[in-house]
Amino acid sequence: MKPPTIAPDRLPALLAAMPKAELHMHIEGSLEPEMIFALAARNGVALPYASVDELRRAYAFSDLQSFLDIYYQGASVLLKEEDFYDMAQAYLSRVAAENIVHAEIFFDPQTHTARGVSMETVIRGLSRACADARARHGISAALILCFLRHLSEEEAFETLEAALPFREHFIGVGLDSSEVGHPPSKFARVFARCRELGLHIVAHAGEEGPPDYIWQALDLLGAERIDHGVQAVHDAALMARLAAERVPLTVCPLSNQKLRVFPDLANHNLKSLLDAGLCATVNSDDPAYFGGYVNDNFRAVFAATGMTARHAWQLALNSFEASFAPAADQARWRDQLGEAFERAAAA
Numbered sequence: 468m469k470p471p472t473i474a475p476d477r478l479p480a481l482l483a484a485m486p487k488a489e490l491h492m493h494i495e496g497s498l499e500p501e502m503i504f505a506l507a508a509r510n511g512v513a514l515p516y517a518s519v520d521e522l523r524r525a526y527a528f529s530d531l532q533s534f535l536d537i538y539y540q541g542a543s544v545l546l547k548e549e550d551f552y553d554m555a556q557a558y559l560s561r562v563a564a565e566n567i568v569h570a571e572i573f574f575d576p577q578t579h580t581a582r583g584v585s586m587e588t589v590i591r592g593l594s595r596a597c598a599d600a601r602a603r604h605g606i607s608a609a610l611i612l613c614f615l616r617h618l619s620e621e622e623a624f625e626t627l628e629a630a631l632p633f634r635e636h637f638i639g640v641g642l643d644s645s646e647v648g649h650p651p652s653k654f655a656r657v658f659a660r661c662r663e664l665g666l667h668i669v670a671h672a673g674e675e676g677p678p679d680y681i682w683q684a685l686d687l688l689g690a691e692r693i694d695h696g697v698q699a700v701h702d703a704a705l706m707a708r709l710a711a712e713r714v715p716l717t718v719c720p721l722s723n724q725k726l727r728v729f730p731d732l733a734n735h736n737l738k739s740l741l742d743a744g745l746c747a748t749v750n751s752d753d754p755a756y757f758g759g760y761v762n763d764n765f766r767a768v769f770a771a772t773g774m775t776a777r778h779a780w781q782l783a784l785n786s787f788e789a790s791f792a793p794a795a796d797q798a799r800w801r802d803q804l805g806e807a808f809e810r811a812a813a814a
């Protein structure tokens with residue numbers, strides 16, 4: 468199906484109104500400064516910031532590591548099952564109102580187990596929020612457990628073991644945290660075990676790291692999706708493979724801007740990735756830290772790069788195709804997308 472013609476002045480409203488899936492967001496990155504302070508007070512955790520404003524002013528990042536240092540500090544207020552529930556509930560109710568129909572949510576258990584929080588506390592809180600969001604808002608949500616790549620493969624194995632009693636609560640595994648110096652090859656054996664267990668496989672690669680890390684994620688980890696992947700444009704053979712195999716890239720424009728992966732959004736390569744036939748999608752990564760949720764990402768990158776309604780159509784379709792959701796759900800969302808475009812064309 469081809470999208471109906473949309474007047475350019477209708478495009479911003481359509482970007483917000485169209486159904487879409489979010490496939491790359493870290494739930495700990497949805498902790499707004501206000502919630503960090505509220506949870507710190509509730510749990511008696513001391514913060515090195517005097518106020519919400521002072522914390523927000525610290526969100527000036529020069530690269531991925533400068534962000535991660537603050538992000539892990541923010542997560543230190545999460546202690547009880549209720550905290551994990553409240554965080555995920557806040558994210559899901561917010562994005563349901565942004566017409567996200569499906570979310571695949573990353574979580575970083577090692578950030579919490581290292582502080583003495585049990586795997587059960589983390590997973591039960593998040594999973595209950597996902598179930599409640601489906602009942603309350605009609606949004607489907609699933610969890611993806613991420614291994615921290617700055618830690619060892621042995622620690623990743625221990626994390627997997629600790630999570631297996633809760634296997635039915637997560638659909639896959641990913642790889643995140645400090646990329647450069649921690650190639651996918653470091654985790655080949657633990658991902659082989661995850662594949663044996665029937666888990667879906669994704670990995671951050673080519674955010675700041677080289678195209679070789681994307682090859683490794685595909686060939687050594689068996690990644691079904693690449694998170695970020697924007698450095699692929701520097702390798703023509705890799706671009707050809709990603710296009711031919713329709714390996715999805717979960718791109719995060721505002722994150723890339725804030726972490727200075729691109730000098731500004733006008734120079735972001737999302738449009739080139741789409742025009743080269745790649746299955747790129749738009750996502751928020753860590754919305755509380757990078758200046759916006761999914762609709763903010765769509766609005767900003769469209770305004771800066773001059774993409775059109777045809778790109779919006781493709782991005783929404785890609786988000787469904789790239790998801791791990793059942794084919795029947797994807798077909799329903801495609802129908803809803805067609806209806807949203809028809810309404811925008813008639814307006």
Ligand SMILES: Nc1ncnc2[nH]cnc12
Pocket residue numbers: 493496531538643644645671674722752753
């Ligand atoms: N953008 C990102 N890259 C790697 N690890 C992350 N953890 C949270 N956000 C991340």
Ligand SMILES: [Zn+2]
Pocket residue numbers: 491493643671694752
């Ligand atoms: Zn990420």
